[in-house]
Amino acid sequence: MTWRGAVAIARKDLAIEWRTKTAFMSSLVFAVLVLAVLFFARDATAVSAFDMAPGVLWVTFTFAGMLGLNRAFLVERENRSLDGLRLSPATPTAIFLGKVAGNIVFVGVVELVSLPLFVLFYDVAIWRQVPLLIGVIAMATVAFVAVGTLLSAMVVRTRFSEVMLPVLLLPFLVPPIVSAVQLTWRILADRPLAEMTGWLSLLGSFDIVFFILSLLLFDAIITE
Amino acid sequence: MTRRDKALQLARRGGIVTGLAIAGLVGVYIRALVYTPIERFQGPAQKIFYVHAPVAWASLLAFAVCGLLSLAYLFMRDRRVDLLAVSSAEVGVALSVAMLTTGPIWGKPIWGTWWTWDARLTSTLFLFLLFVGYLVLRGALSDLEVRARYSAAVGVMALVLVPFIHVTVYWFRTLHPAPVVMKPESPSLPGVMLTTLLISIAVFTLLYIGFLMLRYALAVLEDVKLEEAAHELS
Amino acid sequence: MNYPDNGAYMVAAYVVTAIVVVGYAAMLFFRIRKLR
Numbered sequence: 001m002t003w004r005g006a007v008a009i010a011r012k013d014l015a016i017e018w019r020t021k022t023a024f025m026s027s028l029v030f031a032v033l034v035l036a037v038l039f040f041a042r043d044a045t046a047v048s049a050f051d052m053a054p055g056v057l058w059v060t061f062t063f064a065g066m067l068g069l070n071r072a073f074l075v076e077r078e079n080r081s082l083d084g085l086r087l088s089p090a091t092p093t094a095i096f097l098g099k100v101a102g103n104i105v106f107v108g109v110v111e112l113v114s115l116p117l118f119v120l121f122y123d124v125a126i127w128r129q130v131p132l133l134i135g136v137i138a139m140a141t142v143a144f145v146a147v148g149t150l151l152s153a154m155v156v157r158t159r160f161s162e163v164m165l166p167v168l169l170l171p172f173l174v175p176p177i178v179s180a181v182q183l184t185w186r187i188l189a190d191r192p193l194a195e196m197t198g199w200l201s202l203l204g205s206f207d208i209v210f211f212i213l214s215l216l217l218f219d220a221i222i223t224e
Numbered sequence: 225m226t227r228r229d230k231a232l233q234l235a236r237r238g239g240i241v242t243g244l245a246i247a248g249l250v251g252v253y254i255r256a257l258v259y260t261p262i263e264r265f266q267g268p269a270q271k272i273f274y275v276h277a278p279v280a281w282a283s284l285l286a287f288a289v290c291g292l293l294s295l296a297y298l299f300m301r302d303r304r305v306d307l308l309a310v311s312s313a314e315v316g317v318a319l320s321v322a323m324l325t326t327g328p329i330w331g332k333p334i335w336g337t338w339w340t341w342d343a344r345l346t347s348t349l350f351l352f353l354l355f356v357g358y359l360v361l362r363g364a365l366s367d368l369e370v371r372a373r374y375s376a377a378v379g380v381m382a383l384v385l386v387p388f389i390h391v392t393v394y395w396f397r398t399l400h401p402a403p404v405v406m407k408p409e410s411p412s413l414p415g416v417m418l419t420t421l422l423i424s425i426a427v428f429t430l431l432y433i434g435f436l437m438l439r440y441a442l443a444v445l446e447d448v449k450l451e452e453a454a455h456e457l458s
Numbered sequence: 459m460n461y462p463d464n465g466a467y468m469v470a471a472y473v474v475t476a477i478v479v480v481g482y483a484a485m486l487f488f489r490i491r492k493l494r
Contacts, residue, residue, distance in 0.1 A: 147381070154374045158364035168361065168378065171354040175388040178396060198395065206388055213384055217377045220298055224370075235490050242483055249479065253472060267462035272471040279475060315482075322478040329471040333464035431479065438486045445493040 002097070005090035009098025014105055016075060023071040024106065031064040031114040035121050053122045054184035058177050060114060061137070062144065065107040066166055069148040072099050072106075073156040086222065096149065096218040103145045111137060129187045136183045139203050143176035143210060144169070150214040153221050172210070179203040231444035238437025245431035252424045260420045269333040274420050276326040278428040280348060283323050286316030286432055287351050287382065294379025297372060306372035307447060309379055310362060311439035313355050315432060320352040343394040350389055354382050368450070 017024060038056045039049065076082040085095055115137075119126055126133055148169050155164040179199040186196050225233070256274040263270040293309035327345050328338040339345070358378050365371040413421060 150377070150381075154377065155361070157370070158361065160364070164357070164361065164364065168354070168357045171350040171357075171389070172381065172385055174350060175385075175392040178392050182396075202388070202391060202395070209384065209388075210381075213381065217298075217380065220373055221377055232494065239487070246479065246483065249476075253476075257468075257472070262461055264461055267464045269462070269464035269467040269471075271468050275472060275475045318478065318482040322475045325474045325478070326471040329467050329474065333462065333467045435482065435486065438483075438490065442486060442490050442493070445490065449493060 002091055002094045005088075005094030006097035006101060009085070009090065009095060010101040010105070013072060013075065013099070013102035017071070017102075017106065023068060024110065027064045027067045027106075027110045028113055030067060031060050031110055032117055034060045034063060035114065035118055039121055049122045050124060050188070053118070053124050053188060054181045056122065057118055057184060058140070058181050060118070061107075061111055061141070062173060062177060064110050064114070065141070065144060066148065066169065068106045068110065069103055069145065069152050069169075070156070070162055070165055072103050072149060073152050074161070077156050082222075086224070092219040092222045093215060095222060096215055099153075100145055100149045103149055104141060107141055107145055108138075111141065124188050126188065129190075133184065133187050136180055136187065136200075136203070139207055140176045140180035143203070143207050144173055146207075146211045146214045147172045150218055150221065153218065175206050176203055179206070227444065228448045231441045231448065234437055234444070235441035238434055238441055240434075241430065241437060242434030245427055245434045248423075248427035248430060252420070252427050255423065256420050260416055263417075266334055269330065272326055272330040274424050276323065276330050277421065278424040279319050279326065280323045280344065281425055282428040282432045283316050283319035283348065284351075285429070286312045286319060286436075287355060287386075289436075290316060290355070291379050291383025291386075294376040295383070297376040298380065301372075303368070303372060303447070304444075306375065307443040308436075308440050310359070310375060311436055311443050313358055313379070315435040315439055317352060317355050317359065318435070319428075319432070320348055320355075323348055324352060341393065342397055343390050346393045347386065347389045351382065351386065354378075354385070358382070 035056065038052065038059070042052060073082070076085065090098070118124070148165070151168050151172075152161070152165055155161040155168065158164050179202045182199045183196055183203070186199075252274065256271050260271065260274070262268050290309050290312040293305055293312060297305040297309060324345075327348075331340050331345075332338050358375060361378065362371050362375050365374060
């Protein structure tokens with residue numbers, strides 16, 4: 001029942017988003033703008049695009065991702081459909097998994113579309129390391145989507161949810177994003193895998209711990 | 225005794241504890257500034273350590289207590305636990321302000337730079353920001369039960385986050401060490417200095433307890449006022 | 459007497475700490491008094 005409920009919720013959210021594509025388009029345009037602006041926001045003689053690249057990639061993904069996270073619960077605030085969700089046979093776990101899945105798809109698509117643009121603008125060669133890079137991107141995305149989904153469920157009730165979400169979320173992004181940046185630059189610089197194991201374990205353990213924690217706490221959040 | 229009277233009694237006792245702690249702090253100041261020798265290589269600025277480290281300890285204690293109380297609230301759903309949690313959070317934020325200001329003041333002469341991005345200072349910065357967010361979130365939620373539940377969730381998450389941030393910053397720093405101007409730590413403080421530090425830690429711990437008592441009394445008084453207002457409406 | 463001349467920092471730190479501690483205590487005191 002949990003899985004079917006989760007899938008149903010994810011499909012519903014994605015169907016709603018697919019109809020208008022507003023949030024998706026905004027996030028995508030935002031990502032492209034950030035990539036471009038940060039490229040120009042440096043002294044090109046002193047800072048090479050390659051040196052900046054990992055940080056830029058993750059700032060872009062994080063901020064574009066946060067735009068997408070809010071909409072998952074904002075859509076439930078209108079028409080009070082969150083109450084409808086609560087009254088449905090879907091368990092809080094199902095609701096959480098469904099929302100997280102929908103968010104991962106949303107953020108994942110934004111990332112997948114902006115990644116080639118990143119390669120284009122910053123002239124980085126990722127072809128040999130695509131699987132590892134995708135793996136790191138996936139792990140970091142799971143981290144911030146899990147925590148972000150929990151927090152957005154809370155802040156949606158406040159008046160300034162667009163600001164409150166980043167304020168609460170950003171401290172939680174320090175371990176996964178720092179790890180992701182460290183891993184990204186090592187991947188782009190073709191460093192041996194041995195140098196990455198530490199950061200990979202940090203990222204991985206953060207994923208596991210905070211996914212489970214967010215799942216458990218979501219029950220307390222959603223159940224009145 | 226009514227709830228209000230009990231709160232006022234707690235406030236009085238908290239005031240006494242805080243007063244004692246502040247008196248103790250004056251004593252620490254005198255002892256540190258006058259009776260503790262100046263460290264030869266780092267100079268008088270090294271004495272900042274006698275206030276910076278204890279206030280850091282006290283603020284981290286405050287945040288840890290808030291985290292544990294948040295966890296307790298999720299199981300007990302007792303409003304008093306929630307009020308104690310927010311009290312500890314606010315005291316933590318206040319003490320963090322002292323830590324985050326004395327940190328750079330200590331860093332500039334000792335490390336040569338205002339901010340060193342070391343694990344402890346940076347972790348405290350993020351904890352400070354997180355708990356400011358915690359307090360802002362509470363301010364934005366009007367339903368008391370929802371507010372308690374949501375705060376507790378954030379408190380628990382903050383508690384679990386601390387070791388991750390610490391490791392992250394520590395590893396990051398190990399790769400990018402800051403320039404060392406003088407001997408950075410004082411791992412083996414000679415007798416007099418160590419005693420000063422320990423007395424200071426004890427005084428700041430007492431200060432935390434006094435502040436917590438006062439802040440909790442205040443929280444209960446606010447809660448009582450809300451209850452009375454609600455009763456008058458019905 | 460050959461230590462660095464950074465006493466000003468020391469004074470600044472001690473003063474700031476005192477301001478924060480006494481300031482917060484006063485703030486709590488006045489907030490409680492308002493509700494008494």
